[in-house]
Amino acid sequence: MTDLTKLTIAEARDKLRKKEVSATELTQAFIDAIEVANPQLNAYVRTTPELALKQAEESDRRLKSGDARPLEGLPLGNKDLFCTKDVETTACSKILEGFTPTYRSTVGSNLWNAGAVMLGKLNCDEFAMGSSNETSAYGPVVSPWRRAGADGQLTSENLVPGGSSGGSSAAVAADLCLGATATDTGGSIRQPAALTGTVGIKPTYGRCSRWGIVAFASSLDQAGPLAKTVRDAAIMLRSMASHDPKDSTSVETPVPDYELALAQGVKGLRVGVPKEYRVEGMSPDIERLWQEGIEWLKAAGATIHEVSLPHTKFALPTYYVVAPAEASSNLARYDGVRYGLRVEGKDLIDMYENSRAAGFGKEVQRRVLIGTYVLSAGYYDAYYLKAQKVRTLIKRDFDDAWQSVDVLLTPTTPTPAFKIGEKLDDPMAMYAQDIFTVTVNMAGLPGISVPAGISVDGLPLGLQLIGKPFDEATLFRAAQVIEDAAGHFRVPQRWWETAR
Amino acid sequence: MRVDETTVRRIARLARIKISNEDAKSLEGELSGILDWAEELNGADTTTVEPMTRVVPIELKKRVDEITDGNIADDIVKNAPMVEDHYFVVPKVVE
DSSP, X not given: OOOGGGOOHHHHHHHHHTTSSOHHHHHHHHHHHHHHHHHHXXXXXXXXXXXXXXXXXXXXXXXXXXXXXXXXXXXXXXXXXXXBTTBOXXXXXXXXXXXXXXXXXXXXXXXXXXXXXXXXXXXXXXXXXXXXXXXXXXXXXOOSOOOBOTXXXXXXXXXXXXXXXXXXXXXXXXXXXXXXXXXXXXXXXXXXXXXXXXXXXXXXXXXXXXXXXXXXXXXXXXXXXXXXXXXXXXXXXXXXXXXXXXXXTSOXXXXXXXXXXXXXXXXXOEEEEEGGGOOTTXXXXXXXXXXXXXXXXXXXXXXXEEEOOTXXXXXXXXXXXXXXXXXXXXXXXXXXXXXXXXXXXXSHHHHHHHHHHHHSOXXXXXXXXXXXXXXXXXXXXXXXXXXXXXXXXXXHHHHHHTTTOSEEEEESOSSOOOBTTSSTTOHHHHHGGGTTTHHHHHTTOOEEEEXXXXXXXXXXXEEEEEESTTOHHHHHHHHHHHHHXXXXXXXXXXHHHHOO | OOOOHXXXXXXXXXXXXXXXXXXXXXXXXXXXXXXXXXXGGGGSOOTTOOOOOOSSOOOOOOOOSXXXXXXXXXXXXXXXXXXXXXXXXXXXXXX
């Protein structure tokens, strides 16, 4: 029998419809795979096998009666940032330990109402603040990818799966779910996708509802899928996206059938290559990959144009003022009164301070403090207001580019995956991971990362496509062309199965 | 921008996070580094630029002012660390 966990969403969907496999068999295959892999990869922080099998049973009933919904019987992982009814949701923070929502996120509801099966909650950086999944209260996620040594054998060093959606990217790459939910505030879907050979799309701000997702920076946060192929990401996004009256920033615009866009090709598409993205310290692998991407799109009939996004150099400092500012305000709600951890003190303020000191990890505290500082009296204009003005300039750069091109092609990250621990004590080096992705959040645009090659030491690399607002369809078209040319990049060896 | 220990302590107080002496020391350097970086923004001319308030130019939706939800007190206090009869319990604030 074929290994069911290796299927793509599209393949599994076909097999379920043709009754070649049942949703229960498929779900059980993932439950078994997770049991073997999770002690080593730490991708899931909580599994929900009983719930999954119950959902699968319902799916099998519907498949049998010809009443299948779009994602019927497809087992997915759910980032721990998404509230799940009666299933603990912690954003991988100690401060939310034990928090069990009485409601579910809109994106989650959309997926489960479409017939998908939830396997469990996926690890992530604490409150999604990080680029390596090392800030999680549950410990780091280990990437299923390992470097190849000079002898061609895999080395035993543990690498990061990217972050903040590192549990999502590792689970998808290691075949521990067919696809996963993720969120992206500065690159948290696209960077982990690039580091694990998976596809991740951050849709336009407002495309997916933020309701029921633990908030980090509200003007930047967006949910999106992480999946094995461009088609799978297209299938998932169609179900995740919706207008939601409960999120006033969600936009009332029809969600197209993205799968239909996949075969449309890029003939005549105008592709921009931003010259400011050729940065110092970019690995030669990434430079080569970028050039290859340009050639593939050209060969498929697209035209290539150099464009300028002159304010790119301000993107990271702008982000690291705006995002912490919004985070410090969003995280003010964790006070030991209404939910989560409480550490008693001599009075009310002392209780707040003790609870937040014990409940927030180091990186979260750092960002809350920076955010508090840039919003405090006397500094608001110099930092926060200034950053919001520069943000306008960054968005204008893109508006200008759209006058002459339809889509932009850039690398997703400046480097391939790095070692666990390598950047943890150097926040600035960690923040630099987001250099190519943050601008997209600042301007609210959609961006997709698609695997496009392998580094000299055998690690996956990704290319990013950036699109006009609500033009995710064009991103899927162009990403499909890159995927067709580059092929798929699967983990060469399931070392965690033999290492036991 | 050099952030000294007094400033770190003031900010931590505003943020309601208790910090140890060691933390205060290492935060001095870390926060200074990030703020130095933020000062690069002074290189961008923003004299005639409006601050960004929303990324998608839509008008915020309004709804009719009516009750659409309620009677879920049990749900609301369900996750609270300390509750008495649907009230959150906090340390005494008024003598």
